[in-house]
Amino acid sequence: MNEEKIKNLLIISTACFMVLFSLLPFAYMVLTSINAAPDFLAKGWNLTFENYKNVLGVESLHFLDYLKNSIIISFISSVATVFVASLAAYAITRLEMKGKIFILLFVLGISMFPQVSMIGYLFKIMVYFGFINAYPALIFPYIAWILPLSLWILVSYFSQIPRDLDKAAMVDGCSKFQILFKVLFPVALPGIFSTALLSFIFAFNEFIFALILTTDYHSRTIPVGIALFEGLHGQVPWGQIMAASTITMLPILALTLIFQKHIIGGLTKGAVKG
Amino acid sequence: MKIEIKNIQKEFKTIGRRSVNVLRDINLEMKDGEFFVLLGPSGCGKSTLLNIIAGLENPTGGKLVFDNKVVASGNKNECISPKERNVAMVFQTYALYPHLSVYENIAFPLRIAKMDKAEIDKQVRKSAEILHITNHIDSKPSELSGGERQRVAIARAIVRKPRALLFDEPLSNLDAQLRTATRIELKKLQRELGITTVYVTHDQVEAMTLGDRVAVLKDGFVQQVDSAINLYEKPANKFVAGFIGFPNMNLFDVEVLREQEKLYIQFEKDRFYFDNSSVKAGVKYCMGIRPADIEVASDNENILKGKIDTMELLGKEVLLYVSSNNMEFSIFTHKKGFKENQEISFRFDQSKIHFFEK
Numbered sequence: 245m246n247e248e249k250i251k252n253l254l255i256i257s258t259a260c261f262m263v264l265f266s267l268l269p270f271a272y273m274v275l276t277s278i279n280a281a282p283d284f285l286a287k288g289w290n291l292t293f294e295n296y297k298n299v300l301g302v303e304s305l306h307f308l309d310y311l312k313n314s315i316i317i318s319f320i321s322s323v324a325t326v327f328v329a330s331l332a333a334y335a336i337t338r339l340e341m342k343g344k345i346f347i348l349l350f351v352l353g354i355s356m357f358p359q360v361s362m363i364g365y366l367f368k369i370m371v372y373f374g375f376i377n378a379y380p381a382l383i384f385p386y387i388a389w390i391l392p393l394s395l396w397i398l399v400s401y402f403s404q405i406p407r408d409l410d411k412a413a414m415v416d417g418c419s420k421f422q423i424l425f426k427v428l429f430p431v432a433l434p435g436i437f438s439t440a441l442l443s444f445i446f447a448f449n450e451f452i453f454a455l456i457l458t459t460d461y462h463s464r465t466i467p468v469g470i471a472l473f474e475g476l477h478g479q480v481p482w483g484q485i486m487a488a489s490t491i492t493m494l495p496i497l498a499l500t501l502i503f504q505k506h507i508i509g510g511l512t513k514g515a516v517k518g
Numbered sequence: 519m520k521i522e523i524k525n526i527q528k529e530f531k532t533i534g535r536r537s538v539n540v541l542r543d544i545n546l547e548m549k550d551g552e553f554f555v556l557l558g559p560s561g562c563g564k565s566t567l568l569n570i571i572a573g574l575e576n577p578t579g580g581k582l583v584f585d586n587k588v589v590a591s592g593n594k595n596e597c598i599s600p601k602e603r604n605v606a607m608v609f610q611t612y613a614l615y616p617h618l619s620v621y622e623n624i625a626f627p628l629r630i631a632k633m634d635k636a637e638i639d640k641q642v643r644k645s646a647e648i649l650h651i652t653n654h655i656d657s658k659p660s661e662l663s664g665g666e667r668q669r670v671a672i673a674r675a676i677v678r679k680p681r682a683l684l685f686d687e688p689l690s691n692l693d694a695q696l697r698t699a700t701r702i703e704l705k706k707l708q709r710e711l712g713i714t715t716v717y718v719t720h721d722q723v724e725a726m727t728l729g730d731r732v733a734v735l736k737d738g739f740v741q742q743v744d745s746a747i748n749l750y751e752k753p754a755n756k757f758v759a760g761f762i763g764f765p766n767m768n769l770f771d772v773e774v775l776r777e778q779e780k781l782y783i784q785f786e787k788d789r790f791y792f793d794n795s796s797v798k799a800g801v802k803y804c805m806g807i808r809p810a811d812i813e814v815a816s817d818n819e820n821i822l823k824g825k826i827d828t829m830e831l832l833g834k835e836v837l838l839y840v841s842s843n844n845m846e847f848s849i850f851t852h853k854k855g856f857k858e859n860q861e862i863s864f865r866f867d868q869s870k871i872h873f874f875e876k
Contacts, residue, residue, distance in 0.1 A: 408613035411574050415684075416627040416674070417601040426630075430617040 270493070273486045282482035295487035306461035307488055310469030314448055315495060317379055317465060321386035322443035325394050326436055328387070333398035334424055338410060348399065355392035359452050370457055381457040382465065386447045393446070394439045401435030402428065437503050445496055466492050519585050519681040519714050521548040521571065527579035527592070528566055528738075540566045542738035544580070548682075551712045553705070555729030557719060559761070562735040564718045565686055571716060572607050572684050573600035584681065601630075606675035610687040612667045614659040620646070620670050621655045627678045645673040648707070665696045672704075676711060683708070685717040689724065701727060722762055726750070734758050756874045759806045765837055768812070768847050771876070772805045774798065785843035788822040792868045804874040809837065809850035811870035814862055821863040822847075829856055840864070 276282050280290040299307045336344050366385060367376075375381035405428060413427045429436065451467045458464040464472075470488050473481055528541040540563040548554040556564040569575040570582060570590060579592040590597040606627070614623050624645055628638045646652045649669040659667055668688060675683055688704075689697045705728055708715050719725055725732045726746040734741040734749065734757070742754040753759035759767045772783045776799035782791045783805065797803065815821045824842025838849040838856060842864075849864060856862070 406611060406613065408609045408611045409615065411569075411572075412607065412609060412613035412615075413626075414574060415572050415600045415605065415607040417630040419601075422630065426626075427615060431615070433617070 274490055276482055277486035277490045279483065282486075295483040296491070299484050299487045299491065305473070305484070306464075307469065307491075309461040310464055310466045311492065311495075313379070313461075313463055314465040314467075314492075317382050317386065317463075318444045318447035320379070321383050321390065321447040322440050324383070325387050325390045325443045326398075326440045329391055329394035329398050329439065330429065330432070330436060331424075332395050333402045334428060336395075336399055337402040338428075348396070351392045351395055355389070359389070363452060363456050366453070367456055376457060377459045377463050379463055381463065382447075382450075382454060385453050385457070386450065389450075389453075390443045390446050394443055397439045397442070398432070398435060401432055401439075405431055441499055441503055444499065448496060520550050521546075521682060521714060521716070522583040523547070523567070523571075523580070524583065525580035526567070526570060526577045526582060528563070528570065528575070529578045539738055541570075541577070544735075544738075544740055546733055546740060546743060548714055548716060551714055553708050553715045553717065553728055553730045555717045555719060555725040555732040556735060557722060557725040557729075557732050557761075558735035560720055563738045564720075564735050567735070568607075568684050568686055568716060568718045571682070572605055573598065573603050604678070604680050605682040605684055606678065606680035607684040607686065608668070608671045608675050608688045610690050612659070612664075612671045612691075614667055614670055614674075616659055618658075619655070620651060620657050620659065620662070623659065623670055624674045624677050627674065631678065641677050645677040648676070649673040664692055665700065668692065668700065672707075676707075676713070680713065683711075683713050683715045685715065687719055688717075689719075690721075697724075704728065722764070726762070734761060736761075753806070753872060756804050756806065759872055759874065763808060765809045765848050765850060767806045767808050767872075769804055769806045770845060771802065773800075773802045774873075775800065785822060785845070787843055790822060790866060791820050792866070792871060794868070794871065794873070797873045802876055804876055806872040806874065807866050807870060809848040811867040812847065812849045812851075812864050813867060814838075814849065814851050814853055815865050818863070819865075821865045823861065823863050826856055826858055826860045826862060828858060838862075 275284065277295050278291055278293065280292045280294065281287055284290065299305060335341075336347065362385075370376050370381045373380075375384075409427055409431065410423055413423045418426060448465075449467060450465070451471070454465040454468045455471075458468065461469070466488075470485055470492070473485050473488065523544050523546040526541055526544040527539070530538045530540060532538060544563075544567060546554075556567060558564045566575065570577050573590065576594060576597045577590055577592060581588055581592075582590040584603065588596050589603055615626060618626065621642055624642045625638050628641060633641075643652070643655075646655055649672055651666060651669050651673060654662060654666060654670075659670065662670065668691075671688070685704075689700055692700060701724060717724075717728060719728075726749075729746060731743060731745055732749055733743040736757055742749060742758045744752070744754075749758060749762050753762060753767075756769060760769055772785075774797050775782055775784055780791050781794065781797065781799060782789050822842050824840040824847065827839045827841050827846075829839065830837040834852065836851055836854070836856060838851065840847045840849055840862065847864070
């Protein structure tokens with residue numbers, strides 16, 4: 245065997261291991277969701293779609309409400325976050341101002357507060373505004389919570405866009421806002437897409453804020469909803485939990501697949517000498 | 519359009535609060551329809567000057583005048599935006615919009631100017647035709663070669679009929695052959711369009727071949743403004759003399775002395791007599807002589823003696839590196855049959871010696 249083959253073999257086997265390692269729990273999840281009993285490995289296979297029927301059909305479980313809440317809250321949070329972060333990233337990378345790095349570090353510092361340390365005050369504030377068990381109770385904290393990360397990603401993305409593009413646009417007659425909306429945003433689109441997707445996933449998976457700031461299916465999100473699934477007689481309904489988790493996975497999976505092309509990016513190729 | 523640059527200064531403040539004077543006192547005038555080249559080594563401020571003309575940067579002092587109208591000065595209120603100046607610029611990095619097709623790239627300035635759609639289409643196709651890129655009009659910039667990209671950039675610059683065309687080292691990213699070809703086309707294009715053009719380069723060959731006039735910049739000052747041939751034949755100072763021309767001019771510090779009526783330069787061993795009414799005896803000068811203006815002598819009259827260290831064959835000509843009188847001379851000659859370590863004698867063409875005051 246020559247070196248090239250060994251290299252390929254190592255790459256493939258490592259990739260396989262990593263994929264298996266991360267996908268195994270998902271496989272287990274999917275298998276449990278389509279089995280009548282959770283201990284199918286011991287008791288033998290008994291394929292059924294009963295769990296899915298229950299999750300989607302039984303109204304008292306409110307699964308579809310949770311899903312709807314999650315999607316709406318995550319969508320609004322991520323769009324708002326990315327919009328604010330893009331403007332901030334433009335300002336930080338393109339405008340002349342002092343102490344940019346301190347702003348970035350300050351923002352990063354804020355993101356390091358543990359969620360638990362804030363939750364008490366957050367609860368009081370939301371009670372004061374009357375937001376408890378309403379969408380804004382989650383949307384506002386999510387925006388604040390995800391903004392630092394989005395800002396850092398977008399700053400690094402914007403700073404890779406050559407300055408000559410700004411100059412060219414300016415000479416071509418653009419105002420500062422036209423430069424932003426007609427040149428920089430379209431060029432940074434892959435970065436903005438992936439940041440938005442990341443923000444969406446963050447908001448979609450968030451647990452502790454959602455647990456404390458919501459009380460029932462009117463605004464409760466999926467992670468909390470699933471965690472609080474209860475069986476009729478106190479037993480844990482593994483099958484239904486897994487079915488719900490599997491369905492929950494689908495929107496994220498779909499988003500990733502749809503925007504895969506944009507996430508991979510490479511759109512700036514050809515802007516300047518390549 | 520006539521561009522006048524009057525006492526333009528530009529000072530940058532760095533982080534350590536040190537200020538850097540990039541342009542100290544620039545005075546230039548570009549005539550209507552002229553191809554004007556700004557030439558200088560990197561860091562001489564030529565790109566900054568171009569940015570000031572384009573309106574991408576504001577000067578900290580002086581005035582910039584387009585056709586008798588002040589467009590920028592040390593007073594920020596007098597600086598008008600690039601949009602109102604109606605100048606176009608071509609960048610070294612092409613700076614094409616990567617998300618737009620070639621057609622949309624060229625159309626971009628017209629769309630910003632909110633031109634009528636049919637008119638945009640007409641103008642874009644016309645520019646594309648002039649630059650021979652009609653075949654690529656639907657491609658993305660990433661699908662084009664370097665030369666094609668630069669054509670698109672030039673098409674985008676000329677499409678809105680600017681009052682001035684600004685080029686910032688546009689050919690530096692192209693390979694040597696393409697550079698020469700594009701250079702010739704660029705010159706032709708500028709002649710046809712008749713638009714005042716300011717072209718920044720550090721490449722003296724580009725400057726000499728393209729420019730109607732060339733300004734040589736160094737350390738924020740204009741060293742000389744003249745036609746290419748005058749820069750070569752009558753350099754104003756030592757810097758211009760050394761910067762322009764290949765192979766580089768021989769430059770030495772010498773003292774001119776007088777023996778009765780005759781002026782001469784005393785080298786370590788040899789003595790060279792010459793005639794020149796503009797220099798004074800007893801004064802120290804920097805003397806310059808181009809390698810092509812040194813003649814390999816076959817007689818013994820008024821000569822310097824030396825030994826060939828190395829030589830380079832440049833096609834028909836030979837470039838000799840000769841050590842003589844404890845100095846290094848380069849000599850450019852058509853004669854053949856030299857060998858290394860050969861003893862030779864040579865003399866300067868008296869009329870071609872340059873004396874620069876120290």
